[in-house]
Amino acid sequence: LGEAHLEARAWFREQINAAGLALEVDPAGNHLGHLNGGPKDTATFLLGSHLDSVAYGGRFDGALGTLAALEALTVIREAQVSLPVNLAVIDFSDEEGSLIPLMGSRALAGTLRPEHLENPLGGPEALQAGLKRAGLQAEGLLNAGRPPGSLAGYLELHIEQGLRLEEAGAQIGVVSGIVGIGFYHLTFIGRADHAGTTSMEARLDAAQGAASFIQTARRSTMAQFPGCVATVGRMQLEPGATNIVPARASLTLEFRAPDENTFRALEHTLLGEAATAAAAQGLKLNIEHRGEHLPAPMSPIGQAAIAEAARALDLKTIDLHSGAGHDAQSLAAICPVGMLFIPSVDGASHSAREFSTWQDCINGANVLLQAALHMAQRLG
């Protein structure tokens, strides 16, 4: 909800109006453009993604899916296709979590809780400032959930952000599910000592426990959990002086697995290894659970619709799970959801190097359109 994002959304509102769709901005700031062609009081089938981006990110992550959805609705409106549901394009607020991960889609799904607002990823001040800039209120976010049955389904096109399509020579990825993500803060606790007068043998060096864990976490994830990932992205030593043995080594642990059983097994293994690494060095370990998104399977109806649409367009597909989080996982809690990927050149993501060829973008938009028609027929 920074200035550039708000500018993009103002532009998007103009496009919705220009396309002859009915604009709705919900209490979570999600932007919808309604094409109310279905029977009266029928459910709405959503197509979309998000316009926000990480800092220094690329042009495709989110924006592609939002604009392709708008184009699909424009085509459907122009072709005067009759469907058993209403359609709407949607741009979700703050998917990337500059404030709160998947903020808009979780609000819409009714799964955003007061505790998410109290402990936002970007800090309380950034959240307050962002909401104020966008004219939103915390109460609105908590009351943006749609009534049960009001949504017929959701379909999202996104860039893959990985190498699997490129490596397989496929144009379309049929997403089978979105990985679960677990977040922890781990702190290894030893004792601060003078780095000159305390022998190596007498030390309780917190950095040693953290270093051991960083290595074993990688080794065992690779050996025991193929396709899963575990990442230590931040680490701090305290007191943090050149000449003091570290008393505390705190780090962030993030891990991802495609299904809930694997997710829990990986979590159990990683926490066990942290405890073992601490004990081996005589350190204490503090484990702080910072949250999780459970694995979200995509609807078989959605997967079939995407595969069928691609086949009809003579595009090669592979089935794959998404290692990144997406708004689709929020929606999976309340309605049937489909998700498709197009290739990312070199797998680059969250980077200015991010790129997808225009032909792949066109392929994705065509599959989105056809799969949406399939799903809307099936789910109406």
Place this chain on the structure above:
Amino acid sequence: LGEAHLEARAWFREQINAAGLALEVDPAGNHLGHLNGGPKDTATFLLGSHLDSVAYGGRFDGALGTLAALEALTVIREAQVSLPVNLAVIDFSDEEGSLIPLMGSRALAGTLRPEHLENPLGGPEALQAGLKRAGLQAEGLLNAGRPPGSLAGYLELHIEQGLRLEEAGAQIGVVSGIVGIGFYHLTFIGRADHAGTTSMEARLDAAQGAASFIQTARRSTMAQFPGCVATVGRMQLEPGATNIVPARASLTLEFRAPDENTFRALEHTLLGEAATAAAAQGLKLNIEHRGEHLPAPMSPIGQAAIAEAARALDLKTIDLHSGAGHDAQSLAAICPVGMLFIPSVDGASHSAREFSTWQDCINGANVLLQAALHMAQRLG
């Protein structure tokens, strides 16, 4: 040179005056109290230490040696002992290196260089502010070196800051030398990637190289360099996000060895291990040498004088090297130097837990007095 330190020095100037010594504040801010009892134009034998402390440090580190030296000179003056040298008590500026490590003693020894002032440990702003508060100027620091031959020797009493005296049941440590200290910044360089979409196999995770090095540095120092230490006290991962594979892991490496051959061998081993750890993970390594203090042997005359004084006072001694840096190492470059330790309870140091019993303090002051008389006679 913070406010509390300046207050302590103002108090110390009063004590010098009250003891009937001639106050001198040199261009490096070192405070001297002269007892000019020797022949005209003879060299000066210095006794002292430093009054500055690390933040949240204890009451004994530095202050003990400074005040014991003042007391020794008071006794010598009252007893009207005739010596072949002049005596002076000295309080060195900023031993701990809040601004520049061993600033005052290196200035007095003439070994402080413009590059030390340009890259101060505490940052240029802190240095400017500290010098201004104390009424000092950079040029003064660089011109505070004493003429060759003007110093007859130096003797320093200090707390051990370790456990060796306590473990040996000894009251006095005869310091054989002060360890050399090497400082490096090491940066392991990989590639930032999306933590969800980049497989473990495809990563160039800088944290893995750093973690491997932290562990092997400890193992090989213990196995191949007994009595030496190696410490990683600070570490940073970049870009430093929970969900991004670290592209850079930068850390501080500090190592200490008692003699120059061992010092160079340890340095060679540690840097080799950093290179090996980087290569094993496909990472690049950037090595930045941040400085060093070479090992400083103490004078045999000083060691003999301390041992003899302790024996005469019926105090048990052990020989040991100092793992911490001291002003004595600066002075060792220009005159014969002696250094003695008294026990630190539990080895606590740079901590409010720092403590030495009053009896140990008295023992140390008595040995300082007697050893100073021995050394002054030998070096006059």
